[in-house]
Amino acid sequence: MKLSQKNLDDNLVEKKLLIENLKELLNTDGSINDKYNKFKKIQNSWFKIGNVPRSQDLIIWNNFQHHIKNFYDYLHLNRKFKEIDLDHNLKEKEKIIFSAKKLINSNDQYKAIRDFERFKKRWKFELGPVKKENKEKLEKEIRNIEEILNNKRKEFELNKDAILSLNYNTKNKLVNDIEGLYQTDSNSIKDWQEKIKTFESIKKNIEDTGPIPRKLKKSFWNNYKKVVREFYSTKNIFFKKIKKVYTENLSKQNSLINEIINISSKDDLEKERQNVISIQKQWKLIKPVPYKANEKNWKNFKNSCDLFFQKISQNKNLKTKENKQFELKQNKLIEDVEKFSGELVGLEKIFEEYFLNNKLSSEKEKIFFDKIKTQLIKQGLKEEESQNKLNEMKSKFMSYDQKKSEVYKLNLRLDKLKKDLTQQENNLLFFNDKSKENKLLKTVYLKIKNQKLEIEKLIIEKNKLIK
DSSP states (O other): OOOOHHHHHHHHHHHHHHHHHHHHHTTSOSOHHHHHHHHHHHHHHHHHSOOOOHHHHHHHHHHHHHHHHHHHHHHTTSHHHHHHHHHHHHHHHHHHHHHHHHHTTOSOHHHHHHHHHHHHHIIIIIOOOOOHHHHHHHHHHHHHHHHHHHHHHHHHHHTHHHHHHHHHHHHHHHHHHHHHHHHSOOOSHHHHHHHHHHHHHHHHHHHHSOOOOHHHHHHHHHHHHHHHHHHHHHHHHHHHHHHHHHHHHHHHHHHHHHHHHHHHTSSOOGGGHHHHHHHHHHHHTOOOOOHHHHHHHHHHHHHHHHHHHHHHHHHHHSSSHHHHHHHHHHHHHHHHHHHOOSOHHHHHHHHHHHHHSOOOOHHHHHHHHHHHHHHHHHTTOOHHHHHHHHHHHHHHHOOHHHHHHHHHHHHHHHHHHHHHHHHHHHHGGGOOGGGTTOHHHHHHHHHHHHHHHHHHHHHHHHHHHHO
């Protein structure tokens, strides 16, 4: 839009005021750093002001440049800030060269020339000098880029019709590729994530392909916008649908969690065991569910199930007065094991009698087993042999429910050991070949070895109980 004479005159007044401010910088008190910042603000303000009357344009520009030179001469008094400015200008000009080089590979010669002219204007009018040893090299590079771009522009003009036609065909093909994306059925989030990624890549290719014949622009861009809208519409329909499924599945999960909580409040929990197991199977069938919400719900569900089974275990231990009588008897049997001095057959009889009194806490059960093992070692068995003999006695004298409870406890221990083992094996990824002699690495390997041995022992013990 053409500026009025008043606008031009106002711009001239503003620029003269900036020159006066620039002159005052040399005479006012203050640190070099503050003056330098004000100087940069004056420069930035100058280039934001529009044109001035043509008769004053060169005069006002030369006047401005004269006072800029005076300020730089003033900066020479402080080498540090001169160096800062020179380095700043060098970096900015190197950035311009880097960006300008990218224009060489642009398919849109019109845009490339426009962008290069913008770079040149900033180079010439907005940035100050650089060190002498850098100046010639930078000027040569920017001239070479300009020459290449001009030659490409000339070549483009010679083959303009063919290039524009080729660009049109290329863009049309890319638009067809977008149509193919939303016309192909996809029922998973992963598939749509890939589609969106491909869609963004195609859009960029269309933008980078270059200009097309002017007479075809309107119809092409109308068709392009229509196809893009169709893609977004299809995508939105899918995600609205999946959001509805998510909501329904989260509701199902919450319902199962509440069901477990209600069951856990009943008196005879043992009768509800199969019901809980059935609910656990139902949980596995609920898909898909958002990852974070699923993780939170799974934690609540698992905790509720664990609490249910823990209550069953606790109720078995101290449920009635009879339990206390059993406990007194078992305490007596533990003492008998501790004082035992007879043959192995007698120890087995104590073991059998002990498991006829099957109301016992896990803590006391461990004490009993430890004392049995101690006596087996006194009988002349080695550590591993004593453990095998203990497992054999468990299998021989435990009732079905006792074995089932023992297998449950073993599974809990196995799960924990396997998780710990996985963590230790993951820790190995943090070591490289140079870490072979690292003491910490040796410790990790030793821990992994011990955990694997413990897992093997527990599996053997579990299998014997199952058989």
